[in-house]
Amino acid sequence: MNTEFKAGALVAFGGYAQAIVYGMLAFAPLGQAGLAYGIYAGLASAFLGGLLGALFGRAPVQFGGPRSSTALIVAGSLLGFLQITSNHSDLMLLLMLEIALAGLLIALAQQQGVGKLMQFLPAPVLIGMNTTLGLFSAYKLLPAMLGFAVYTTALQAASTPALFSPMALSVSAITVAVLLYFRAIRPNPLGLVYGLACGFALHGVLLWAWPGTLPVQTVAAMPNHPLWQNLDTTSLVGSVQQVSALLLGTPGLLLQVLVGAAVLALLVVLESMQSLLQVDQTLGTRHNTRRELNTLALANVLCGLALALPSSNYFSRSNAALGVGAQHRQSEAWYVGLLGLLLLLTWPILAQLPLHILATAVAVSSLFLIQGNTLDLIRRFAARSTRRKMAPTERFTVWVVLSMVFVTGISNLLIGTLVGVLFVAAYFLQQQSGSGLRSIESKPAARSRSMRPRAHRQQLDAAFEHLAWVRFEGNLFFGNAPAIAIRLQDELAPAQSAVLDFTHLRYIDDTACDCLERLFKQGLPRTQTVAVLPTHEQAMGGEPLLHSCLARLGIATQGHIDDAFWHIENLLLGQIAFDNMAYSADSTLENSHLCDHMSPAQKKAFCAHWLTKTLPAGQALFTEGAEPCGLYVLRQGQLSAWHHTGHSNERLMRFCPGSMVGEMALIDRKPRSATVRADTDCTLLFLPIAQFDQLQEYQPELSQILQNNLARELALRIRLANQSLALLQ
Structure with missing residues (x-):
């Protein structure tokens, strides 16, 4: 089977359940009417996000669709809007404005380079966000796992025992066991499919065997556009005018819409960048941040206009596809097509689908957003003895997690997210004293303390x-x-x-x-x-x-x-x-530039004065403070000059083949200023002081050329020393 098709099918199967559950979660504040709106909004988000991603996106293995984070933000926005108006048309128009604005903010963020910042978002923000989302998504869906109707609160469950169904609890428990087995015990990318298939199979058997109506909660609604009944021009114009008046006349409403849009945009960019980076690291690819964010911006503007949930890529969907071998964006095209086929096949029975099974699968997936090391950090933080041993970053991560969970618990995810962002921003300002980066120097003048052949130095200058x-x-x-x-x-x-x-x-x-x-x-x-x-x-x-x-x-x-x-x-x-090949004595002396400006006859006479010496690795050629004996030229191997400082030795210079060694003592006749030792087995040419003195006495012209060449070499070493000083600044 084609891996891209297989990946698309896998993600479509899980995405179908997620779209329905996240949509219903987002519109739960509207009661029974919200179920029909939510199914439409979730499925429309999956179709629009996936279709535009397949058409315009280029990063591999990405899948657009709704997320629990944005669904919870939408639910929080609706609760806030309900404090101002209870008219459904007004609520939907406000929500449409918020989601479309989020798309525009994503485009603006791309223009301002926020995408780059999101690539390097601090770990405490990611851990706090994922932990909070995992906990509250699972919390909202917990009743379904325990046999109650979906979205039942603890008070409702205690006061209305009729909402509890032992049969729903049994099927949910088996579904949870299958999901946990394939997520934690024997990880398998098809685990979600197996869990849903097991739950649906059990539901089918019970439908066949149970006399009468099953005592379980079903979807019990068909997709319905929130403004479908208000398509006539007059009512829509009236609603738009009324919403405009609300925005202008209600203190704080416009700010609430803008803040909601900003948080939605933040979550979409954050989750999508996580997915893009994870796929890049797995496949060794490199995405185009600008193109992908522009695609997300367009998708979310259209989602807002269509009153669908915000669409984002998410790494759990990408991970599932990567697990079966997907490597291209073609898998998203299969995802969209198979999602449509799945909806078409299930349309006749959509209202009868067991909602508790769908919600259970999504709740278990949400819990796995919480990283294992986060729980370990909280455990260590709780004990005073281990808390003191934690790194500052680890302690701060726990504070971010606890603050976001606490604030979200007493208010909503929108406020919790803002608190987390402000918490981190305050810490950033406090810690700006440590810059972290001193300088970035392109084309540095610094070089290692080494004597290399002239050709090598020229090649390094270019490199x-x-x-x-x-x-x-x-x-x-x-x-x-x-x-x-x-x-x-x-x-x-x-x-x-x-x-x-x-x-x-x-x-x-x-x-x-x-x-x-x-x-x-x-x-x-x-x-x-x-x-x-x-x-x-x-x-x-x-x-x-x-x-x-x-x-x-x-x-x-x-x-x-x-x-x-x-x-x-x-x-x-x-x-x-x-390259340590042994050159001839004549070639070695020419490479050292001691023979520069000599005639052929002078070169021949000069070379005749040199002796050949070998030096095993680790042995000293001469030691610091020793009397001068002559000039050396390295023919093969590598030498290093060392200076004893206090309780340690400092390397002053490395010598490569063709380098002169000991020329200072030859000129001033003072004791050696450093110890020179062989790093490898070496072959050297040696000019004793007596031979040097003979050259000065009997061949003054040749001696003058030699002294000029030595002067040039000393000048070069001063220049190289100046370059090396840059390393110490």
């Missing part, structure tokens, strides 16, 4: 035109990580390689690590990137998180900025950086 040096400092956490990630995404786009310097970072949290991971998974170069981590003496909070993040990305790490630049230079040079 460093596309290198970025990113230096972090202070605290990098969810309060500043989103803004920093957006800046890095923009400024590192032209870079082909990067050095990430964390040596001055004091603290990093999981949100910041997630932001870094998303950045590089969205296309920034990983193979030509190196990170510098603090030494053990420079303790950094959250360092294990950063280590794990860099390991998952495959980014190499170094413990010193000079080692990092040496590493990135070798990556940019490629194989020639490790």
